[in-house]
Amino acid sequence: MIDPWGSTTLDYEKLIEQFGIKPFADFIGEVESPNHLMTRGIIFGHRDYGRIVKALREKNPFAVVSGMMPSGKMHIGHKMIVDQLIWYQKKGADIYIPIADMESYSARSIDFETSKELAISEYITNYIALGLDLENKNTSTYLQSENKTVGNLAYKLAKKVTFNEMKAIYGFHGSTNIAHLYVPLIQVADILHPQLEGCGGPKPSVVPVGPDQDPHIRLTRDIAERFKSQFKFIPPSSTYHRFITGLTGDKMSSSKPNSAIFLSDSPETAEKKVKSAKTGGKDSLDEQRKYGGIPEVCTVYELLLYHLEPSGKKLTELYESCKNGNIMCGECKKNVAEMMKDFLIHFSKKRENSKKTAQKILEREPKC
Numbered sequence: 593m594i595d596p597w598g599s600t601t602l603d604y605e606k607l608i609e610q611f612g613i614k615p616f617a618d619f620i621g622e623v624e625s626p627n628h629l630m631t632r633g634i635i636f637g638h639r640d641y642g643r644i645v646k647a648l649r650e651k652n653p654f655a656v657v658s659g660m661m662p663s664g665k666m667h668i669g670h671k672m673i674v675d676q677l678i679w680y681q682k683k684g685a686d687i688y689i690p691i692a693d694m695e696s697y698s699a700r701s702i703d704f705e706t707s708k709e710l711a712i713s714e715y716i717t718n719y720i721a722l723g724l725d726l727e728n729k730n731t732s733t734y735l736q737s738e739n740k741t742v743g744n745l746a747y748k749l750a751k752k753v754t755f756n757e758m759k760a761i762y763g764f765h766g767s768t769n770i771a772h773l774y775v776p777l778i779q780v781a782d783i784l785h786p787q788l789e790g791c792g793g794p795k796p797s798v799v800p801v802g803p804d805q806d807p808h809i810r811l812t813r814d815i816a817e818r819f820k821s822q823f824k825f826i827p828p829s830s831t832y833h834r835f836i837t838g839l840t841g842d843k844m845s846s847s848k849p850n851s852a853i854f855l856s857d858s859p860e861t862a863e864k865k866v867k868s869a870k871t872g873g874k875d876s877l878d879e880q881r882k883y884g885g886i887p888e889v890c891t892v893y894e895l896l897l898y899h900l901e902p903s904g905k906k907l908t909e910l911y912e913s914c915k916n917g918n919i920m921c922g923e924c925k926k927n928v929a930e931m932m933k934d935f936l937i938h939f940s941k942k943r944e945n946s947k948k949t950a951q952k953i954l955e956r957e958p959k960c
């Protein structure tokens with residue numbers, strides 16, 4: 593069982609085998625100007641992405657739904673989802689960004705007011721600063737607790753879901769509070785509501801997620817089938833991305849400050865963190881010159897792969913230099929630390945400039 597509220601380490605290959613997630617590589621040649629996360633294998637799996645490829649090719653309407661749960665500071669790993677949304681926005685998709693304040697309340701005990709403040713000051717501000725246009729007429733950002741369409745749909749959908757089913761999917765038990773039990777239905781409604789008549793009717797949709805969120809996707813697809821005759825829902829597609837490794841070698845997590853580079857870190861703090869990050873280097877310079885490093889297990893290399901190095905050619909050159917023992921970790925870390933510092937110098941200015949717009953985003957009427 594995958595626990596979407598836990599912190600299990602995931603075996604990506606196993607997921608593909610066990611849960612019927614298909615390799616994303618199958619589609620890479622069919623997507624026009626694919627995102628670097630797609631070409632570099634970071635987005636590794638999908639369900640029914642063919643519908644999205646078709647919509648992209650034929651320029652038909654489709655929706656992208658990607659929630660944010662305000663529960664802590666955003667780190668560099670979270671940037672990945674925003675990069676995907678920017679890509680889809682440029683492709684003309686309708687973008688829906690539910691702010692999961694109900695989930696924060698039921699699963700993390702964060703009250704609604706705190707969630708809203710955190711969503712604005714941290715998440716919405718960063719999303720804008722990273723380049724997502726939240727004022728775009730086809731983009732809707734809303735609080736789950738305030739969206740009546742979503743709330744009403746969740747209640748209707750709940751009619752065809754049993755407690756036993758929720759127990760089997762999420763491991764809920766007798767002492768699980770009812771709010772927590774109900775919140776997956778809100779997420780299902782978040783994903784399906786863009787297909788309601790008032791929102792433009794049935795259309796392909798895609799949810800880009802980490803594989804830990806797959807239980808929600810499977811539940812949503814099942815429920816979409818159950819309500820097919822009533823709402824004509826098309827089961828949503830999904831894509832799955834790998835998680836960036838923390839600088840300490842385990843999971844990058846907001847609750848472990850040394851494992852993560854926060855988008856609000858000062859450039860100097862980030863520089864220091866990169867310089868002390870775990871690498872795939874050898875114990876001595878002699879050994880490294882002789883046998884080379886292992887970029888596949890290097891967290892510094894991952895920073896380049898996921899975020900900092902736009903050029904595929906330069907990335908390949910570094911990979912080769914590392915493997916051949918032509919570059920040592922000290923020099924490499926220094927270069928990457930400098931790139932990270934530069935990124936944050938520019939980003940902190942963008943963050944300052946985004947604050948005013950961020951305050952206004954939740955005052956906009958949701959698209960539906």
Ligand code: SF4
Pocket residue numbers: 871872873885886887890891892893914915919920921922924925
């Ligand atoms: Fe990582 Fe660079 Fe060292 Fe290779 S040389 S292991 S990429 S830090």
